[in-house]
Amino acid sequence: MLAMTGVRARVRAELTEEILAVARRHLAEQGAAALSLRAVARDVGMVSSAVYRYFASRDELLTALIVEAFDAVGQAAEDADASRPRDDLAGRWLAMARAIRGWAIANPQQYALVYGSPVPGYAAPQDTVDPAARVSLVLLQLLVDGVAAGTLDDERIETSRALRTDLARLREFAPGVPDGVLVRGLHAWTWLFGHISYELFGHLHRVIEDYDAFFDLQAARTGEEVLGSHL
Amino acid sequence: MLAMTGVRARVRAELTEEILAVARRHLAEQGAAALSLRAVARDVGMVSSAVYRYFASRDELLTALIVEAFDAVGQAAEDADASRPRDDLAGRWLAMARAIRGWAIANPQQYALVYGSPVPGYAAPQDTVDPAARVSLVLLQLLVDGVAAGTLDDERIETSRALRTDLARLREFAPGVPDGVLVRGLHAWTWLFGHISYELFGHLHRVIEDYDAFFDLQAARTGEEVLGSHL
């Protein structure tokens, strides 16, 4: 047990991190599809088979990168959210939205890895579920705070019983937030990732040039729609 | 010249179509990353080098598939739009949104090819620009009709001069549509593709089960936001 924290264990941890760092760089430079165990091994200065002492397969390495990416967006969103006063809902939303977009622009391949097309032949294991949820919890907490503070109004929605059940299940992570508010929040959410993807994947090319202004304008609009314009 | 429509030309057209058909099937089954000239050639019953008589490179084959995909969404949107009375703006929007989502669900790999992460190492040539724009023109026409009919109200927006210029340029394809309406339309647009991607790429997994009801609810919300709730 003590040995687990001995030299061998420390070297192992360092090398694991080094492999990940190289893999991260390859991902950033070439994208997930071009990520190869052999190339990573070469850059680490190992023979390719040695990597198998650290990661059981290419998929496992990919999983590690996916978890990292989800954690990074989550962290960015949490930090941004925490940078505003708790009762400044609009400010928190805008800060969070900008932080997520900022992270995406700074790390386009990592963004594409988790929010773009699924990697062919790769099935996300259970390990990615919690990290994936992290960023969404920031939004849900925003809704919780807004409802608790009484600044977020419910609205009537008409929909299926099945969707009511879905929303009730989601409410476990957003206690007290009524369906109408949840639906507005989800709408903002899909808009946000839609906007970022649309921009990042080139669909605004030759249409919009002032990307930042366009995003800010739309993010503010979205904030008003979710939070109510009386803020 | 007459010979161009002779046997050789007809066989050539047929074989080109057959190669495309096989490529389309491979794309649908395996995704763009796994699309290989050699595999396509095998399935067509040709030697791989023979495909080069029809497509100069793998990228050119991919371009053809991209153009097809853009045309298919465009067609679906146009058909849906045309299925409603011209003055039923909300109906047209909803039909169009559903048609685009329906096409995406029926053709997930083709959707991912054009609206997902860019294919690494592939640069979209000029040929894809017009087909790509086709689907967007349906929305813009909707806005034009709404403004012309007087049912779409402008709103004040505050933004940069650069974005004003962008919007003015976009207005060439939507004569008479003021900035406020354009911005609402673009918001709906990014929401739509965001929602579809979010759903299709698995981010609603274990969150929403009644996908259809969820989409319809949100699409209706979006319609009200763009068109005004007085419809």
Added chain:
DNA sequence: TGTACATCAGTGAACGCGCGTTCACTGATGTAC
């Protein structure tokens, strides 16, 4: 503290595979006179 044994990291070769693209060629189909 010293020794025998077990664990582990890393090597190097190999397996089996697939890819895009080029090139010299054969034979069939079209064109010009």
Added chain:
DNA sequence: TGTACATCAGTGAACGCGCGTTCACTGATGTAC
């Protein structure tokens, strides 16, 4: 209508490349007594 030539489609072999994964192995590091 018949013949000589040009065009074109498709073949088969090759180039040069990279990949994930396995396996028997060496040598170093740790563990137990």
